Amino acid sequence: MIQYIIRRLLxxxxxxxxxxxxxxLLFNVFASPEAVARKQLGKNPTSDQVKAWVSAHGMDKxxxxxxxxxxxxxxxxxxxxxxxxxxxxxxxxxxxxxxLHEKVSDLLKQKIGPSLTITIPxxxxxxxxxxxxxxxxxYYRGTYIDxxxxxxxxxxxxxxxxxxxxxxxxxxxVVFKYFPIYGYDFGVGAWKFVLLPIILAVAxxxxxxxxxxxxxxxxxxxxxxxxxxxAKGVSEEGILFKHVLKNAMIPILTITVLSIPFxxxxxxxxxxxxxxxxxxxxxxxxxxxxxxxxxxxxxYVYSLLYIAGSILTDISYTLVDPRVTFA
Amino acid sequence: xxxVLKIENLKTHxxxxxxxxxxxxxxxxxxxKKRTLGLVGESGCGKTVTALSILKLIPSxxxxxxxxxxxxxxxEILPLSEVEMRxxxxxxxxxxxxxxxxxxxxxxxxxxxxxxxxxxxxDMGRAEAREIAVEYLAKVGIPEARRMMLQYPHxxxxxxxxxVMIAMALCLKPSLLIADEPTTALDVxxxxxxxxxxxxxxxxxxxAVLLITHDLGxxxxxxxxxxxxxxxxxxxxxxxxxxFSSFVHPYTEGLFKSLPGRTExxxxxxxxxxxxxxxxxxxxxxxxxxxxPLAIEKCSLEEPLLVxxxxxxxxxxxxxxxxxx
Amino acid sequence: xxxxxxKIAVKRIRKDRLAVAGFCVICLFALIAVLDVVPLPRHxxxxxxxxxxxxxxxxxxxxxxxxxxxxxxxGILNRKEFTLTSRHLVGTDNLGxxxxxxxxxxxxxxxxxxxxxxxIAGLFAIILGLLAGYYGGWIDDVIQYVYQVLSSIPGILLLxxxxxxxxRGLWQLCVALGVTxxxxxxxxxxxxxxxxKNMEYVEAARxxxxxxxxxxxxxxxxxxxxxxxxxxxxDFSALVMSETVLTYIGVGVEPGTGSWGRMIMMxxxxxxxxxxxxxxxxxxxxxxxxxxFNLFAxxxxxxxxxxxxxN
Numbered sequence: 001m002i003q004y005i006i007r008r009l010l011x012x013x014x015x016x017x018x019x020x021x022x023x024x025l026l027f028n029v030f031a032s033p034e035a036v037a038r039k040q041l042g043k044n045p046t047s048d049q050v051k052a053w054v055s056a057h058g059m060d061k062x063x064x065x066x067x068x069x070x071x072x073x074x075x076x077x078x079x080x081x082x083x084x085x086x087x088x089x090x091x092x093x094x095x096x097x098x099x100l101h102e103k104v105s106d107l108l109k110q111k112i113g114p115s116l117t118i119t120i121p122x123x124x125x126x127x128x129x130x131x132x133x134x135x136x137x138x139y140y141r142g143t144y145i146d147x148x149x150x151x152x153x154x155x156x157x158x159x160x161x162x163x164x165x166x167x168x169x170x171x172x173x174v175v176f177k178y179f180p181i182y183g184y185d186f187g188v189g190a191w192k193f194v195l196l197p198i199i200l201a202v203a204x205x206x207x208x209x210x211x212x213x214x215x216x217x218x219x220x221x222x223x224x225x226x227x228x229x230x231a232k233g234v235s236e237e238g239i240l241f242k243h244v245l246k247n248a249m250i251p252i253l254t255i256t257v258l259s260i261p262f263x264x265x266x267x268x269x270x271x272x273x274x275x276x277x278x279x280x281x282x283x284x285x286x287x288x289x290x291x292x293x294x295x296x297x298x299x300y301v302y303s304l305l306y307i308a309g310s311i312l313t314d315i316s317y318t319l320v321d322p323r324v325t326f327a
Numbered sequence: 328x329x330x331v332l333k334i335e336n337l338k339t340h341x342x343x344x345x346x347x348x349x350x351x352x353x354x355x356x357x358x359x360k361k362r363t364l365g366l367v368g369e370s371g372c373g374k375t376v377t378a379l380s381i382l383k384l385i386p387s388x389x390x391x392x393x394x395x396x397x398x399x400x401x402x403e404i405l406p407l408s409e410v411e412m413r414x415x416x417x418x419x420x421x422x423x424x425x426x427x428x429x430x431x432x433x434x435x436x437x438x439x440x441x442x443x444x445x446x447x448x449x450d451m452g453r454a455e456a457r458e459i460a461v462e463y464l465a466k467v468g469i470p471e472a473r474r475m476m477l478q479y480p481h482x483x484x485x486x487x488x489x490x491v492m493i494a495m496a497l498c499l500k501p502s503l504l505i506a507d508e509p510t511t512a513l514d515v516x517x518x519x520x521x522x523x524x525x526x527x528x529x530x531x532x533x534x535a536v537l538l539i540t541h542d543l544g545x546x547x548x549x550x551x552x553x554x555x556x557x558x559x560x561x562x563x564x565x566x567x568x569x570x571f572s573s574f575v576h577p578y579t580e581g582l583f584k585s586l587p588g589r590t591e592x593x594x595x596x597x598x599x600x601x602x603x604x605x606x607x608x609x610x611x612x613x614x615x616x617x618x619x620p621l622a623i624e625k626c627s628l629e630e631p632l633l634v635x636x637x638x639x640x641x642x643x644x645x646x647x648x649x650x651x652x
Numbered sequence: 653x654x655x656x657x658x659k660i661a662v663k664r665i666r667k668d669r670l671a672v673a674g675f676c677v678i679c680l681f682a683l684i685a686v687l688d689v690v691p692l693p694r695h696x697x698x699x700x701x702x703x704x705x706x707x708x709x710x711x712x713x714x715x716x717x718x719x720x721x722x723x724x725x726x727g728i729l730n731r732k733e734f735t736l737t738s739r740h741l742v743g744t745d746n747l748g749x750x751x752x753x754x755x756x757x758x759x760x761x762x763x764x765x766x767x768x769x770x771x772i773a774g775l776f777a778i779i780l781g782l783l784a785g786y787y788g789g790w791i792d793d794v795i796q797y798v799y800q801v802l803s804s805i806p807g808i809l810l811l812x813x814x815x816x817x818x819x820r821g822l823w824q825l826c827v828a829l830g831v832t833x834x835x836x837x838x839x840x841x842x843x844x845x846x847x848x849k850n851m852e853y854v855e856a857a858r859x860x861x862x863x864x865x866x867x868x869x870x871x872x873x874x875x876x877x878x879x880x881x882x883x884x885x886x887d888f889s890a891l892v893m894s895e896t897v898l899t900y901i902g903v904g905v906e907p908g909t910g911s912w913g914r915m916i917m918m919x920x921x922x923x924x925x926x927x928x929x930x931x932x933x934x935x936x937x938x939x940x941x942x943x944x945f946n947l948f949a950x951x952x953x954x955x956x957x958x959x960x961x962x963n
């Protein structure tokens with residue numbers, strides 16, 4: 001297994017490098033350093049201020065190769081925007097945020113916690129709620145219960161997350177005052193601020209989750225081995241909870257495990273609306289203020305998470321499906 | 328000879344959007360202890376539906392058993408509830424299917440799957456059930472049975488998988504084994520082994536076998552009695568020897584004539600004209616009359632009844648029964 | 653071959669009454685969108701200007717001064733009442749515009765955002781997916797590498813980067829959405845092409861001397877199309893929903909274009925003042941359209957599913 005992981009990680013390196021390159025292009029080719037400087041310096045900076053800012057951030061260096069000798073007459077060919085960018089990311093020497101003037105790595109450490117206090121409970125609660133519901137519906141497949149539940153799922157799915165948040169927040173926090181509207185408390189006090197976001201996140205995902213799990217299970221129910229099990233005399237419960245469920249785990253696991261690394265990135269909308277100082281909030285603020293160091297670091301982290309997720313998924317496949325081995 | 332299985336006038340219909348499909352429309356057969364009945368016919372004639380009806384495994388929308396009676400070892404099957412049926416399935420009567428590749432659950436070991444069959448129907452603990460599973464795996468000819476218990480289905484060949492299915496079906500010593508095209512998906516070289524296995528186990532335990540197939544060669548080897556099905560009805564039935572030596576019904580005749588072995592070298596292979604009608608649109612009168620070289624006017628008006636043509640040999644055909652145009 | 657499959661699919665869909673209802677709703681909305689496309693002349697002092705559409709002619713009302721509740725005769729501005737020039741079905745927004753009219757204007761935007769990016773993404777996905785699946789080898793490796801890199805970058809970021817280059821606008825948004833969302837479909841098409849290219853009918857065609865191009869477009873593509881159709885109908889709802897979110901974040905369509913996203917965005921401040929009709933109208937329109945599409949798309953997917961075809 002270790003061999004497999006190492007091989008996957010090695011294969012992932014070109015992808016990560018590609019991601020770094022693309023982000024470099026996006027922000028250096030598509031947005032001129034002057035424009036970024038102007039955004040950072042606030043209202044009406046002088047051209048000197050702009051130049052100083054650009055210089056201080058190393059953005060006046062050549063794009064790819066620096067062939068101009070410096071004061072001592074040495075040529076540092078790799079002292080260019082591109083290579084500095086790559087060095088920073090690959091060696092995890094994350095820079096300082098332009099806007100917030102803190103090291104990005106510190107920012108990350110601060111922001112991951114709040115995001116996790118929402119995403120992890122939402123993730124677990126979602127599975128605990130949707131999977132049994134889907135099993136229940138699969139048991140009554142073909143009956144009116146099934147059709148009715150399916151219709152409800154489609155209705156729930158047709159409501160945008162934004163609507164869940166706005167209506168939910170308004171009704172439950174403002175009108176009925178069951179929950180605080182906004183804000184966050186670090187430490188133990190956090191629970192009352194994250195409860196409503198968690199509930200809304202689970203509610204928004206209920207429709208599509210139940211439908212997906214139901215589809216997966218009904219797919220399995222049509223299989224030949226179910227017919228064999230019935231011919232053996234296995235009960236309906238036995239078929240669903242033993243035979244079907246274990247086979248259904250395979251596609252379910254793909255989706256579920258793949259999303260685990262992204263629990264760290266947090267939900268943009270939830271964090272904005274409820275004032276949770278998490279990773280989502282960080283991302284949006286960075287985008288709005290063109291905080292390039294934060295953005296490129298976040299993108300890099302994001303791509304690492306994606307790769308971690310797909311490796312985890314493949315490993316979990318081998319654990320659940322005996323037909324799959326590390327090949 | 329006691330009758331283990333007695334089907335009388337069974338009717339299983341499927342209610343689809345295009346009207347009712349009368350897949351099985353008045354079938355009566357019986358199988359006795361230690362005997363093998365071969366149920367023969369082309370694809371789509373209703374053989375598998377008949378088999379599934381015995382264990383009441385017809386998918387309930389859109390199918391339904393609408394008439395007739397099925398008796399297993401004296402028990403009336405059709406009035407039984409689903410819970411009561413579960414008791415019968417696997418214990419009183421077992422079924423093995425055509426596709427061994429997909430008929431076993433891929434995520435459980437074969438040992439687990441056989442043990443499951445045992446433990447559902449008995450009070451045995453795991454250790455006892457395991458012993459029975461090992462015993463039957465050995466009986467069906469799987470080498471190193473105890474080690475094989477831990478294998479997964481995908482690690483076995485098609486033939487071995489089918490042997491496992493047979494072990495699973497027979498480990499509780501059922502009175503009836505229904506084998507739905509058990510060798511169709513297997514290599515010819517493996518087929519003989521499986522068929523011989525079924526025969527041996529039948530001799531040992533006295534199980535009645537309902538063998539469903541479209542292969543006349545297999546029928547010749549295995550069956551004591553034969554019933555030929557066409558378009559949801561039995562058109563000819565009787566002892567195997569009788570049918571093979573002196574078939575009567577024009578459809579049976581067509582089947583035999585189509586065998587390549589019976590054709591002279593160099594001449595064209597015989598085919599029965601036309602094609603099997605769909606179950607939603609059977610022709611009136613005798614269902615075979617549109618393809619039958621002997622058809623007379625009465626054939627398109629009235630359905631022929633099964634009449635004896637000698638001994639236990641029966642045939643449903645107006646012309647063969649002596650009617651003339 | 654493909655026509656009879658479509659006929660079977662249509663027959664199946666007709667049986668699902670909800671899907672048929674959904675389809676009717678979609679047609680109704682499409683009609684509204686079309687009305688918003690057909691221009692009508694508006695006479696100005698300097699000559700004829702074509703900046704009015706049929707929809708405007710029918711539904712546009714003279715703007716009031718400010719907010720007003722649905723179906724009332726008086727609005728409130730700075731704590732003082734003022735009389736309205738006409739009754740408004742769902743009230744007026746902060747600029748005095750009729751809310752129902754605003755919601756109707758959003759329909760055209762919704763349809764464009766729901767369909768155009770899918771077409772663009774579909775184009776990329778089909779070409780690259782077919783090539784990758786059919787030729788394999790280094791072509792496959794390169795294409796897989798490209799989409800692995802693209803899918804590792806958060807979509808929001810790619811979108812925003814692209815939009816920074818182009819100006820804000822509906823069509824620019826469509827292009828950006830299309831270019832950033834072809835990866836999923838491409839993977840599916842590549843997988844299906846791999847399966848299909850080894851099927852016997854393709855072998856048979858090759859044995860008859862068909863060229864690669866012919867094989868790809870006459871034999872493989874039709875069998876892969878069902879994936880594209882299903883994906884496009886499913887994506888419609890997701891794309892329309894994402895327009896609202898993107899507007900909220902600030903990268904949506906330019907002001908002046910109808911946008912349910914913008915109407916919903918204002919809900920924050922409005923709800924605090926007990927102004928609920930703007931949000932409700934936009935949300936209701938959005939919900940009905942997305943629901944209709946979901947119902948129809950489900951039935952379409954079941955009807956086109958090749959496993960259910962041999963019934």
